[in-house]
Amino acid sequence: MAAKGGASNFEKEQMFGMAEKEMEYRVDLFNRLTQTCFEKCIEKRYKEAELNMGENSCIDRCVSKYWQVSLLIPFLFADSFYAYSIA
Amino acid sequence: MASTEPSAAGAGAGGESSSQAAAVEPIRMPTAEEIKGQDIWNNCAVRSVVSGVMGGGLGVLMGLFFGALDNPIMAEEMTARQQIVYTAKQMGRRSISNAKTFAVMGLIFSAAECVVEKARAKHDTTNTAVAGCVTGGALAVKGGPKATCIGCAGFAAFSVAIEKFFDRHT
Numbered sequence: 001m002a003a004k005g006g007a008s009n010f011e012k013e014q015m016f017g018m019a020e021k022e023m024e025y026r027v028d029l030f031n032r033l034t035q036t037c038f039e040k041c042i043e044k045r046y047k048e049a050e051l052n053m054g055e056n057s058c059i060d061r062c063v064s065k066y067w068q069v070s071l072l073i074p075f076l077f078a079d080s081f082y083a084y085s086i087a
Numbered sequence: 088m089a090s091t092e093p094s095a096a097g098a099g100a101g102g103e104s105s106s107q108a109a110a111v112e113p114i115r116m117p118t119a120e121e122i123k124g125q126d127i128w129n130n131c132a133v134r135s136v137v138s139g140v141m142g143g144g145l146g147v148l149m150g151l152f153f154g155a156l157d158n159p160i161m162a163e164e165m166t167a168r169q170q171i172v173y174t175a176k177q178m179g180r181r182s183i184s185n186a187k188t189f190a191v192m193g194l195i196f197s198a199a200e201c202v203v204e205k206a207r208a209k210h211d212t213t214n215t216a217v218a219g220c221v222t223g224g225a226l227a228v229k230g231g232p233k234a235t236c237i238g239c240a241g242f243a244a245f246s247v248a249i250e251k252f253f254d255r256h257t
Contacts, residue, residue: 054205054209
């Protein structure tokens with residue numbers, strides 16, 4: 001990483017691009033998470049705005065599992081990617 | 088008063104466009120205090136204790152009412168004041184015993200329903216039926232296994248009927 005004036009500009013743009021991509025990824029993850037857990041846990045016909053206890057615990061479990069999976073899969077993907085590129 | 092629950096659908100999407108601002112209020116995520124306040128009601132112990140207390144109150148009222156009706160005053164010579172005192176004592180005794188029964192019933196029912204609903208993660212009539220069975224069985228356990236079964240089935244049917252009557256579920 002040479003500390004030239006022009007290169008650091010490019011690096012800044014690169015970092016901005018990566019941060020933007022990361023932000024898009026996060027927002028997409030959040031949207032998919034809410035969509036999935038809403039469709040899974042909340043019944044279609046309801047009479048009140050409050051969450052029941054059953055729905056509450058369902059959402060807790062759904063979010064926890066989704067989060068674990070979303071943390072686990074990139075890890076597995078990175079492993080297989082490296083193995084693939086080496087082989 | 089535009090409070091929304093931390094439901095999975097509320098994506099915190101900020102305010103509406105200015106043309107609709109008069110009709111629709113923006114979504115506001117609940118604060119930590121609001122969440123804690125609602126979480127108190129999600130706690131099984133708190134729920135069952137509150138139900139037990141409400142059952143006790145109901146038992147007191149019922150005991151007062153039926154205790155006043157049920158007065159076989161013996162054919163002794165009692166003045167009016169003595170009759171009143173006797174009736175009042177009888178009402179008190181009966182209401183305390185009723186209060187204990189109903190408090191225990193409410194406590195067991197609420198605790199069972201809460202635990203079952205949390206375990207199943209679904210809001211159904213099955214939770215009510217199982218809780219009714221547990222309550223009826225627990226109250227009738229002194230009469231032997233047959234009385235326990237009958238109490239379980241009877242109280243489960245009763246609680247499901249009450250549930251459908253109040254139409255809480257869809």
